[in-house]
Amino acid sequence: MSTEDTGHGGRPGFDTPAGAVAGQEHRTAAEALADEQPLEGLPNLAQTPSQTVGPFFGYALPFAGGAELVPAGRPDAVVLHGIVLDGAGDPVPDALLELWQPDAAGVLPHVAGSRRRSLGRFTGFGRTGTEADGEYAFTTLLPGAVGDGPRWALVTVFARGLSHHLFTRAYFVADGEPDPSDALLDRVGARSRTLLARQDGPGSYRFDVRLQGDGETVFLDYREAPAR
Amino acid sequence: MTDPQQRPVAIPPGEEPQAALSTEIAAVHEGAAGRTARHALRDFPPYRSSVLRHPTHELVTVDPEEIELVSPAFGHVDVDPYESDLTIQHAGEPLGSRIVVEGRVVDGEGRPVAGQLLEVWQANASGRYAHKRDQHPAPLDPNFTGVGRTLTGPDGSYRFVTVKPGPYPWRNHRNAWRPAHIHFSLFGTAFVQRLVTQMYFPGDPLFALDPIYQSIPGQAARDRLVARYDHDLTVPEWALGYRWDIVLTGATATWREDEHGEH
Ligand SMILES: [Fe+2]
16 A cells, blocks of 8 residues: 555545645556555445546447437337537537436336347437537437436436536426426526426427536536445 | 736637646646545636536535436447457558557446446547547548447456557647547446546656646546556567556545545
8 A cells, every 4th residue: 555545544445635646656547446445344446537528439429329219200209309508608519418217107227229229129328419509309208207206317418628427317397297396406496497308399308408607507416325 | 017028928729838738737736635536627727628618506416316326238239249359340450559458347345347338439549530520630540440349247347459549639728639548438337327538558748738637636536547557468479458447436526525524
C-alpha cells in the first residue's frame, strides 16, 4: 500500500485528495486498485471514473434499429421525441440518448437481443443519436407502471462536452390525464415539468432535454444501492 | 493596472496557449483538493465544449428504483465473437503496433459483472478515426475501422485485440493533443452502473496537458484510467499486452463524501 492513499483511517476506496499527490508518478489502474483494502471481508473498490463520449461515437455506438424498440407500424407503438438543447438554447447535434423502460405491463424484460432488432423481441432498451437539428425520436411502447407509481422511462444522455453522462426520467402523461406524482416529482416542485413527456399528438409524446439554463432538465444522482 | 502595456491581450477562443490552459486546470484542481472524486467534473471550463453542456442545478439525489437497478440483457445474439478482434475486420492487417487489452469488470464489492456488453472505439495508429467528421490530416487505414464489442465472461473478464491508437490533435486550445486512448462503453448489472470512459496507456507525456483526462480531480482517480503494461499478456512474436480492470459501483455522484469525517 502506498502512503498517499492511507490517510483515511482504514476507510477503503477513498481517493487521495488532489493536493496530496502533486508530483507523484502516474500509477496504473491495477496499482490503484491494489491500494484498496477489504471492508469486513469484502473489497470496497473505487469507481472507474467517467470520460466524455467525445465526438466520434457515431460509427461505434448506434446500431440498426436502435431507435425502434418496437416497429413503427405496431398498433400500440408510441413515439417519444424531443430536442436536446445546450445552455445557449442551441440544439446539440452530437448527443446520444439511451432509453430503458419496462413493457406496457410494467415488466422489465430480461431477454438478450437488446441490440438486435431482427429477433422481434421487446427488450426495453433503445439508443439513438440526435440529428443535426438536435432532434431525436424513439418508437417504443408506453411504459407500464412498475408497482404503484406513475409510468416512466429512464433516459440517459451522453454528449461531446459532457464529461459524465446524465440520467433523467421521462414520465408519460396522456391527454386529459392528471399530472403524475411521486417522491421525485413532488420534491422538485415546479421543475417537475421538465420530467413530463406530454402527449402532443396521437401516439406521440414530447420530451425535451435542456442541459443547462432556463428550464434545465432535472438530472439525477443515485445513492449507492447493492446491484442485483 | 493602469499601464495599457500590462493588460492581457484578448486571445480568441481556441487560440489560448497550453500554458494558459494548464494554469486553468491547476486552479480547478486546487479548488477540488480535499474532496474525493469518483468521476470527471461536468463543470470543467478548461474543456471548452463542457461550458454550455453541463447542468448548473445541483443534481437531485434519489434512491434507485427497480428500473434503475436492472440492466438491459445482451447475449451472443448481440455480439459475434470476432467483433473483439479489431485487426480482422478487413482483407488486410491494420498498420500499427498490435496489442491485446485484457481485464475484468467488477462491481464495488469485487463481484464480476458477467455477460454484459462492452463496446470500444478508437483512432487508428496514426491518430485518425474512421468517422466522417474527423478532419485530422492523418491517413485513414483501409484495414482498420476501430470499433469492437464483446460480452464479459462469467468472471467479468474481457479481451480485445487491436492496434495501439495514435494521439491526435483537437481544437480545444492552441496545440491541443489528446493522449492515446481507447473509448469504452460498459453496462453493469444495474443501469445506474452505466459507464462511458476512456482507457489510456502508461507513461503518456500528454496526460498533464489534456483537459479531458484532467477533468477528473485527484491523481488516484485519474490513475484508474491507465492500463498497465503486462508482459505476461504479451504474446511472443505477435502483440504487446495491456491489463485494465474496471469497477462499476452503484453510486453516480461525482463527489464521494467522507461520512465519517475522517478527512
Ligand atoms: Fe477519442
